[in-house]
Amino acid sequence: MNFLPEASGFAPRIDGLFYAMLGLSALVVVAVFTTMLVFAIRFRRGRNVDRSGESHRDLGIELTWTLIPFALFVGIFAWSIRLWIDMRTPPGDATTIHVVGKQWMWEFEHLDGQREIDTLHLATGQPVRLVMISQDVIHDVSIPAFRVKQDVLPGRYTQMWFTPTRPGTYNLFCAEYCGTDHSRMGGAVIVQTPQDHARWLASHATGSLAEQGRALFTRYGCAGCHDARSSVHAPRLDGLYGSTVPLADGRQVLADERYLHDSITLPGSEVAAGYAPVMPSYKDRIDEADILALVAYLKVRGTDRETPHASR
Structure with a gap:
């Protein structure tokens, strides 16, 4: 070193x-x-020392x-x-x-x-x-x-x-x-x-990672279900990051980076309460670099940090 x-x-x-x-x-x-x-020198063969083995204790x-x-x-x-x-x-x-x-x-x-x-x-x-x-x-x-x-x-x-x-x-x-x-x-x-x-x-x-994520959000059709104007009953994403999410099984989890990642790749593992487990998995359909961009976008969606021209 x-x-x-x-x-x-x-x-x-x-x-x-x-x-x-x-x-x-x-x-x-x-x-x-x-x-x-x-000890090897002191007790070597031929040396005249006490080898009786008597115990001598010293606290x-x-x-x-x-x-x-x-x-x-x-x-x-x-x-x-x-x-x-x-x-x-x-x-x-x-x-x-x-x-x-x-x-x-x-x-x-x-x-x-x-x-x-x-x-x-x-x-x-x-x-x-x-x-x-x-x-x-x-x-x-x-x-x-x-x-x-x-x-x-x-x-x-x-x-x-x-x-x-x-x-x-x-x-x-x-x-x-x-x-x-x-x-x-x-x-x-x-x-x-x-x-x-x-x-x-x-x-x-x-362009920021969140801006790239916003473009991917549109490209992959995520707004079709998660947009506030959508007719599909899906969880809303505005202000989701950092909040506590009640799950269908009674647990509650923090919507951190791990939760957002798993919601994209393993949507059936933690289903939000009140919603059916109908979202398809995007595992192996989106590479990790694009998932990082999507997560970056979801982290700022609905906050004052969101890209001003982002459509919702």
């Missing part, structure tokens, strides 16, 4: 924990083998070798669990970028509509939250210079976050065997200064 740059906010903290555990392990190894060596020594390792264990645990919690709790101002893994490439989608293949542009000092899903098999996003990695699963959103701290180009790998060309499934993370990144975003803008 000392050959890799520390290019994210987590990198020095993870390296610190790693070296602390390495040092502690080395200390234990030295203590154990030193004790073994001392102080017993407490020392019990309590000190216990305290060290608790300290390492507290240190690591605090770091783990921080790595699983993205800040509210983190920029969300959607990631789709597929055999054998990475597709990145920015909220402003920029799409990248096997390359991800980021800005220094800006927290980034990656929301990830797989198109086919299990993949794993690994950025060694950032000291972060996370499995990317089919049919389920996972996430990780970090803050890039050093401009440069860093390797991106798939760290889960995913098929024949797994070793070629890589890419690059390009970290820029905030000014350079703003220029890059402006030069690659193609």
Whole structure:
């Protein structure tokens, strides 16, 4: 790890924990083998020492070798669990970028509509939250210079976050065997200064992800059932995201990104109360990149963030 740059906010903290555990392990190894060596020399053949095996108990020594390792264990645990919690709790101002893994490439989608293949542009000092899903098999996003990695699963959103701290180009790998060309499934993370990144975003803008989702909503005929003027009795979508949805089986679920995704791909798994389970599944009919755009649109539908010209 000392050959890799520390290019994210987590990198020095993870390296610190790693070296602390390495040092502690080395200390234990030295203590154990030193004790073994001392006893091997002291009780070697021909040495005139007491070998009667009489028990000599010393409460102080017993407490020392019990309590000190216990305290060290608790300290390492507290240190690591605090770091783990921080790595699983993205800040509210983190920029969300959607990631789709597929055999054998990475597709990145920015909220402003920029799409990248096997390359991800980021800005220094800006927290980034990656929301990830797989198109086919299990993949794993690994950025060694950032000291972060996370499995990317089919049919389920996972996430990780970090803050890039050093401009440069860093390797991106798939760290889960995913098929024949797994070793070629890589890419690059390009970290820029905030000014350079703003220029890059402006030069690659193609319409926001929510706008793309609105177009897909029309293309796939979703409005035929979910529009307020439709004669079909289907759940209304305005303001759905973030609300609590009562289900036909008596449960209640939060309408988060997972719920919106499953409502498109597995509509029969959680049927809203008062509605018949008649919606067809779009699993394998819409790729994950388009589902991400639809979810982005549904998240802002009926709010003041919705595209002004979106038809409803």
